[in-house]
Amino acid sequence: MPHLFRDDLEKIEDTIKELNPREYRLESNNFEYEKIEELPKNDAILNEFYIRTYSPYITINFKQDDANIYASCDDIKTVGAIKKTIDIVSARERKNLYRFLKSLFLVEILCVASASLILIKNEIEFSINRALIMCIFLIIAASLIFLQRKYFQHQFSIIEFSYKKNKFSFLKRNKEQIMLAFISAIIGAVVTCILQLILVSGIH
Numbered sequence: 669m670p671h672l673f674r675d676d677l678e679k680i681e682d683t684i685k686e687l688n689p690r691e692y693r694l695e696s697n698n699f700e701y702e703k704i705e706e707l708p709k710n711d712a713i714l715n716e717f718y719i720r721t722y723s724p725y726i727t728i729n730f731k732q733d734d735a736n737i738y739a740s741c742d743d744i745k746t747v748g749a750i751k752k753t754i755d756i757v758s759a760r761e762r763k764n765l766y767r768f769l770k771s772l773f774l775v776e777i778l779c780v781a782s783a784s785l786i787l788i789k790n791e792i793e794f795s796i797n798r799a800l801i802m803c804i805f806l807i808i809a810a811s812l813i814f815l816q817r818k819y820f821q822h823q824f825s826i827i828e829f830s831y832k833k834n835k836f837s838f839l840k841r842n843k844e845q846i847m848l849a850f851i852s853a854i855i856g857a858v859v860t861c862i863l864q865l866i867l868v869s870g871i872h
Contacts, residue, residue, distance in 0.1 A: 676760055676832075677704050711829070734824055775809075
């Protein structure tokens with residue numbers, strides 16, 4: 669899940685142009701340029717961005733739901749350039765966010781399983797407390813699924829045209845980390861309260 673800035677795009681361009689490609693293009697849904705210098709120096713943020721070269725043919729695709737690199741040649745020079753490009757992109761991977769979103773699958777399964785067990789017990793002996801707790805589990809599961817879909821299907825790649833050093837705001841620089849901490853705290857608090865309620869009242 670890469671999050672690249674103008675600095676990174678310039679490094680990638682320098683690396684790829686060492687191969688002296690016949691043609692070099694930067695593309696998105698709304699534009700096409702021949703070099704990073706032509707990109708507007710603004711706060712534009714994209715989730716679809718493509719770098720393409722010909723002779724050798726290389727595509728670097730940053731998409732809403734994926735990111736990949738392909739090269740048609742496997743000579744030493746091309747392979748070396750691709751490796752350097754991968755290193756540049758890897759340095760900007762949102763690894764903590766990726767791990768967090770992946771770990772949510774387990775929480776979702778636990779929430780749905782807990783809601784199912786409560787539903788079964790409620791069919792035998794109805795309890796308003798059990799019904800409310802079941803709803804809370806289902807709401808948590810639905811919220812986490814929405815969060816995963818948002819990032820894995822719409823914000824997997826983030827490309828910014830501004831330089832990273834220009835991101836002065838602490839909140840802007842650490843927005844995702846703050847969000848993860850906030851969501852984790854909420855999930856932990858809700859699950860803890862539910863478990864305490866289950867242990868104390870036996871869900872009567």
